[in-house]
Amino acid sequence: MILVSWKICLVAYALSAGLLFWHIKGKGSPARVWYRVIVIVGFAAQTSVILWGVWSALRLPITNLSGALHFLSWCTVGAYLLAAWRYGVASVGVVALPLAAVMWALGGPPRLPASVSPLVDSHWLTVHGLLSFAGEASLAIAFGAGLLYLLQERRIRSRCSVESLGRLPSLEILDEVNYRCLSVGFLLLTAGIITGAIWASEVWGSYWSWQAKETWGLITWLVYAGLLHQRLNAGWRGKRAATMAVLGFLLVLFTFAGAGLMGSGPHRFDKFQG
Amino acid sequence: MPLILIGANHKTAPLELRESLSFGPEEQAEALQSLLEPPGLDEALILSTCNRTEVLAHGADPHVCVQRVRSLMVGRSPQLERELEEHIYVLMDSQAVRHLFSVASSMDSMVVGEPQILGQVKEAYRLAVQNGTAGPMLNRLLHHAFRVSKRVRTETDIGRGAVSVAYAAVEMARSIFRSLMDKTVLLVGAGEMVELAAKHLKERGVQRILVSNRTLSRAEALAAQLGGQAVPLESLSSQLYRADMVLSCTGSQMPIIGLEHVKSALRTRKNRPMFFIDIAVPRDVDPRVGNLNNVFLYDLDDLQKVVENHKGARQEELKKATAILEEETKRFSSWLNTLEAEPTIRALARWADQVRQGELERSIQKLKGLSEKERETLEAMSKAIVSKLLHRPISRIREQSGKEGSAGYLEVARELFGLNGETK
Numbered sequence: 269m270i271l272v273s274w275k276i277c278l279v280a281y282a283l284s285a286g287l288l289f290w291h292i293k294g295k296g297s298p299a300r301v302w303y304r305v306i307v308i309v310g311f312a313a314q315t316s317v318i319l320w321g322v323w324s325a326l327r328l329p330i331t332n333l334s335g336a337l338h339f340l341s342w343c344t345v346g347a348y349l350l351a352a353w354r355y356g357v358a359s360v361g362v363v364a365l366p367l368a369a370v371m372w373a374l375g376g377p378p379r380l381p382a383s384v385s386p387l388v389d390s391h392w393l394t395v396h397g398l399l400s401f402a403g404e405a406s407l408a409i410a411f412g413a414g415l416l417y418l419l420q421e422r423r424i425r426s427r428c429s430v431e432s433l434g435r436l437p438s439l440e441i442l443d444e445v446n447y448r449c450l451s452v453g454f455l456l457l458t459a460g461i462i463t464g465a466i467w468a469s470e471v472w473g474s475y476w477s478w479q480a481k482e483t484w485g486l487i488t489w490l491v492y493a494g495l496l497h498q499r500l501n502a503g504w505r506g507k508r509a510a511t512m513a514v515l516g517f518l519l520v521l522f523t524f525a526g527a528g529l530m531g532s533g534p535h536r537f538d539k540f541q542g
Numbered sequence: 543m544p545l546i547l548i549g550a551n552h553k554t555a556p557l558e559l560r561e562s563l564s565f566g567p568e569e570q571a572e573a574l575q576s577l578l579e580p581p582g583l584d585e586a587l588i589l590s591t592c593n594r595t596e597v598l599a600h601g602a603d604p605h606v607c608v609q610r611v612r613s614l615m616v617g618r619s620p621q622l623e624r625e626l627e628e629h630i631y632v633l634m635d636s637q638a639v640r641h642l643f644s645v646a647s648s649m650d651s652m653v654v655g656e657p658q659i660l661g662q663v664k665e666a667y668r669l670a671v672q673n674g675t676a677g678p679m680l681n682r683l684l685h686h687a688f689r690v691s692k693r694v695r696t697e698t699d700i701g702r703g704a705v706s707v708a709y710a711a712v713e714m715a716r717s718i719f720r721s722l723m724d725k726t727v728l729l730v731g732a733g734e735m736v737e738l739a740a741k742h743l744k745e746r747g748v749q750r751i752l753v754s755n756r757t758l759s760r761a762e763a764l765a766a767q768l769g770g771q772a773v774p775l776e777s778l779s780s781q782l783y784r785a786d787m788v789l790s791c792t793g794s795q796m797p798i799i800g801l802e803h804v805k806s807a808l809r810t811r812k813n814r815p816m817f818f819i820d821i822a823v824p825r826d827v828d829p830r831v832g833n834l835n836n837v838f839l840y841d842l843d844d845l846q847k848v849v850e851n852h853k854g855a856r857q858e859e860l861k862k863a864t865a866i867l868e869e870e871t872k873r874f875s876s877w878l879n880t881l882e883a884e885p886t887i888r889a890l891a892r893w894a895d896q897v898r899q900g901e902l903e904r905s906i907q908k909l910k911g912l913s914e915k916e917r918e919t920l921e922a923m924s925k926a927i928v929s930k931l932l933h934r935p936i937s938r939i940r941e942q943s944g945k946e947g948s949a950g951y952l953e954v955a956r957e958l959f960g961l962n963g964e965t966k
Contacts, residue, residue: 424717424838427847430710433717439815440720503812506836 270320270378273313278372280310281345285365292362294432307361311345317378318342324380327389328397337375339397340524341368343405347449351409355445357437363412392467396460403456404520407492410449411517414510417442421507443506446513447499454492461489484523491516544604545679545878547638548611548630549589549596551650555629562619563595567669573614574675582606585677587670587684591662593651598642600679608632636875639683643867643874646687647694649860655700658741660691679881683874690870698862708742710845711819715787718817718838726750728785730778730799731792732757732764735821739789740768752785754778756792779803783810787817790826799827804837819845883943886952887936889961898928 284306318339321329329335348364351357420436436442464482465475476482495512498504504512550563565573570588577586583601590596597614601607615630616623633641644650646663667684670676676684694700712722719725727748729736732755740751751770755761761772773781775798782788782803792798799818808816818839820827825841832839902924906917935955942951956962 420717424714427840427844429847430713430717433714436717438716438720439718444720503809505813506815508835 270317273316273320274372274378277310277313277317278369280306280313281365281369281372284310285362285369288359288362288365292359292435294435303358307345307349307365311349314342314345314372321378321380328394330397330401331393334375334379336401336524337371338378340401340404341371341375343401344368344371344408347402347405347409348412351413351445351449355437355441355448357413357416357441357445359416359436360409360412360445363415364409367408367412390467390470392463392470396463396467399456399463400460403453403458403460404524406449406453406456407513407517407520410446410453410513413442413445413449414513414517417446417510418507418514421510439506443509446510450492450496450499450513454489454496457485457489457492461485481523484519484526488516488519488523491519544602544607545598545600545635545638545683546604546607546611547596547598547633547641548608548615549594550615550630551594551596554631559619559625559629560593560595563590563615565590565595565618570666570669571673574670574673577610577614578675580610583610585670585680586611586675587666587680589645589663589666591659594645596645598638598680598683600677604634635878636871639874639878640867640871642683642687643690643870647691647863647867648700649694649863649867654860660688663687663691682877686870686874690866693870694863694866697866698859700859700863708739711739711787711789711840712743712746714819714838714840714845715817718815719786721747723747723749725786726752726784727787727789728752728754728773728782729764729770730754730775730788730790730826731822732760733791733793735791736789737764739821740764743787743789744768748787752781754781779806783807785816786814787819788827789819789821791821792826794822794826795824797824797826797828799831801828801830801834804828804831804834808834808836821845879943880940883939883952886956886961887939890936890939890955890959891932893959893961894928894932898924 284303287303287306318329321335321338325331328339330339344364345368348361348368351360416436417439420433420439420442423433423436424439437445468477469475491512495504495509495516498512499509550560552560555563565588570590573588574586577583577597577599582603583599583606585600587598588595589598595615597611599607599611601610612626612630616626619626631641641650646660648655648657648659651659663684667676667680670680715722715725722743725748727740727743727750729740729751732753740753744751751765751768752773753761753765753768753770754773754775755764756775758772758774761774764770765772778798782799783806785807788799790799804816804818813836815836815838818827818831818837819841820839821842827839829839829841831837902921905920906912912920939952939955
C-alpha cells in the first residue's frame with residue numbers, strides 16, 4: 269500500500285512537471301484543472317508515505333539518506349504549493365517538481381529506518397530537522413524562481429513574442445518570490461544551525477565540531493547572508509540576485525548530499541544507525 | 543436617394559489638418575444647422591474625434607451634398623483649401639455605408655479594435671437627433687451601424703487587444719511588472735502617439751502618469767486630461783527615477799535620455815526595474831541604456847516583433863470582421879437601392895395616370911349622355927387596367943433594384959417608358 273503511494277507520487281510529479289514544461293515551451297496549454305488535480309494527488313500520496321514513516325518510527329524519518337531525501341522532497345513540494353497559492357507562480361513547479369521527483373526516486377521505495385543510537389534520539393532531532401529541511405525547501409523555491417527569472421529575462425531581451433512571454437510569471441513577481449523565499453529560508457536555516465548547536469552541546473558538550481556538514485553548512489549560510497545583505501543594502505535585484513540564488517542552492521544540494529555522505533559524525537547518514 | 547460621406551482621418555490627413563477640421567459639440571450643432579438651412583440636404587451627421595472628422599449627408603442631389611459639405615470643411619481651414627482635396631475622401635452610397643460600418647466597428651481606427659469609437663459614433667448620432675438633422679435615412683443607417691459593431695465585437699476577437707504600440711507596450715509591461723496599478727508611467731512628448739498610448743495605459747489600470755514635453759503648456763493640458771502631473775523637460779533627468787515605465791516619442795534630433803541619466807535614476811530607485819519604450823524616430827533614448835541590468839529598452843521595431851505572432855491570428859479575425867462588414871453593407875445597400883427605385887416608380891405611376899385620365903376624358907366626351915353610374919364604371923375600369931398593367935413592371939423594378947448592379951435596370955425602365963426628364 270505504501271509502495272503504491274510512493275509510485276503514485278512519483279508518477280504524478282513527473283507528469284505534472286512534464287505538463288508545465290510543455291506549457292512553458294509554448295507547445296499548448298494543458299487544462300489548469302488537470303494540472304492541479306495531478307499535483308494534489310501526488311502531494312496527498314507523498315504525505316501519506318511521510319506520515320507512515322513518522323507513525324512507525326515515532327520520530328522524523330530523516331535518520332537515513334532515503335528518509336532524508338523523502339522528507340526534503342515533501343518539504344520542497346509543500347513550500348512550492350504555498351508559493352504557488354500565495355503568489356500565483358505555479359510555473360515554479362517546472363523546477364520544484366522535477367527536483368522533488370528526483371529526490372523521491374533517489375530515496376527509493378520507503379522502508380523503515382533501523383533503530384538509532386539513543387544519544388541522538390531526542391526532540392532536538394525533530395526541531396533541528398524540521399527547521400533545517402524547511403529552510404532548504406524554501407531555498408529550493410528561491411532557486412526555482414531564480415531560474416525562471418533568468419529564463420524570462422532572456423526571453424524579454426531576445427524579443428520573444430508576447431504570447432510566449434505570457435507563459436511565465438512577470439519578472440517582478442519572480443524577483444519577489446525569490447526574495448521572500450530567500451529571507452524565510454535564511455531565517456529557518458539560521459534557526460536550524462542554532463538548534464543544532466544547542467543539541468550538540470547537550471550531547472557532546474561542545475557547540476561546534478567542524479564536521480564536514482557543519483563546515484559546508486556554515487559556508488552556505490555565509491553565502492546566503494552575503495546575498496541577503498547585498499539585496500537589502502546594495503539594491504541587488506533581478507538577474508544578479510537570481511544568479512546568486514541559483515548558485516547558493518547548488519551549494520545547499522552539495523552540503524545536503526555530498527557532505528552527508530563523506531566525513532564523519534552524526535550527519536553521516538549511515539552513522540545514525542547504531 | 544444619394545448618401546454621401548466626406549471626411550479626413552489619420553490615414554489621409556496630417557494632424558494639423560485634422561485639428562483644424564475638428565468640431566466641438568457646440569460648433570457641431572451650429573455646423574449641422576448651417577448644412578441643412580438652405581434647401582437641398584435632408585439629413586446630416588458630423589463625427590469628430592481626434593483621429594477623424596467625417597460628415598455624413600443625405601439629400602436628393604449628390605452634387606449639392608458634396609458641394610455643401612466641402613464648403614463647410616473649407617470654411618474650417620481656409621488656408622488649406624488647395625491641400626484639402628488630397629486629404630479628404632468622398633464616398634457615395636454603398637461605399638459610404640461600408641465606411642461608416644467599418645468606423646463604427648473600430649476597423650478603421652488607428653488602434654484597430656479600440657472600443658471608444660462606438661461611443662463617439664453614438665454621441666455624434668445623438669447630437670444629430672438633438673438638432674433634428676437625423677431623419678429616416680440616418681436613423682436606419684446608424685442603428686444598422688450599431689448592430690454591425692456589436693456583431694463584429696461578439697463574433698470576432700478584434701476587440702481583444704489591438705495591434706498597436708500601446709497594446710504591445712502593455713503586454714510587454716505585464717511580463718516585467720506584476721501589476722500596472724501601482725506603477726508610474728512617464729510620457730516624454732505629448733504628440734498623438736503618446737496620447738493614444740497613454741489612454742490605453744490608463745484603461746489598463748495605470749494610475750500615476752507624468753507628462754514631460756518641450757512646451758510645458760501642452761504637457762499640462764495632456765496631464766490634466768489624463769489626471770496626471772506635468773514635468774518640465776528641464777527637470778526630466780532629476781525626475782526620471784520616479785518612473786517605472788517611460789514612453790518616449792519626441793521630435794528631438796538628439797537622444798534626450800542618456801546613459802548617465804538612467805544610471806543615476808537606477809541608483810536612486812535601488813535598481814527597481816525600468817521599462818523604456820522609445821517610439822521616436824530618431825530615437826530619444828540612448829540605445830546603450832538597454833544593456834543595463836534591470837532596464838529593458840524597446841524601440842518601435844522591437845514592439846512590432848513581439849506582436850508579430852499575434853498578428854497572424856489577428857489577420858484571421860480581420861478577415862472574419864471584413865466578411866461581416868461586406869454582408870451587412872450589402873444588406874443595407876439593397877434597402878438603399880429600393881429607395882433609389884422609388885422616384886422611377888412614382889414617375890411611372892404618375893405618367894400612367896396622366897395617360898389614363900387623358901384617354902378617359904376623350905372617351906367621355908365622345909360618349910355623350912352617360913349616366914353617373916356609367917361614368918363611374920368607365921373610370922373604375924380604366925384604373926383597373928392601368929394598375930394591372932403596371933403591377934408587373936413595378937414589382938419587377940422593386941425586386942431588381944435591391945440587387946447589385948441594378949442601376950442599369952432602372953435606366954432601362956426609364957428609357958422604356960420615356961420617363962427621363964420627368965423624375966428630376
